[in-house]
Amino acid sequence: MTLYENFLKRKQNDETLNIKELSPKNLEILFIEESISDNMIASLFGVKSSKVNYLRRKNGITIRNSHIKKFLYDQSDIFMELNADIKEVMIPNENITKISKAVVHFAFWNGPIRICMPM
DSSP states (O other), rough: HHHHHHHHHHTTTTOOGGGGGHHHHHHHHIIIISSSOHHHHHHHHHHHHHHHHHHHHHTTTOOOHHHHHHHHHTTTTHHHHHHHHHHHHHHHHHHHHHHHHHHHHTTTTTTTOOOOOOO
């Protein structure tokens, strides 16, 4: 039984479902994993779809974010290996001086940073 079917069964048994009791994790499961629309979730909880949309966006639950998470989690071993390889290439001792000079130049490109001390 899916989470949506569980909520629907509870609603059919005359239980009042409160949107405030819906956890971000359950909202993510409904929207991303079970592909339930904002309108269907809203009708289930007796609120406007804009409220569900607001809650989703507030908690970062979007289709775009789900694709990014899936890609990053599925590829994490590859990224860790690539990161280690790039560190070996980019940060040998002879490059540390060049990198530090570039960082200092960027940080002070508009002149020295003045620290204002309260008197």
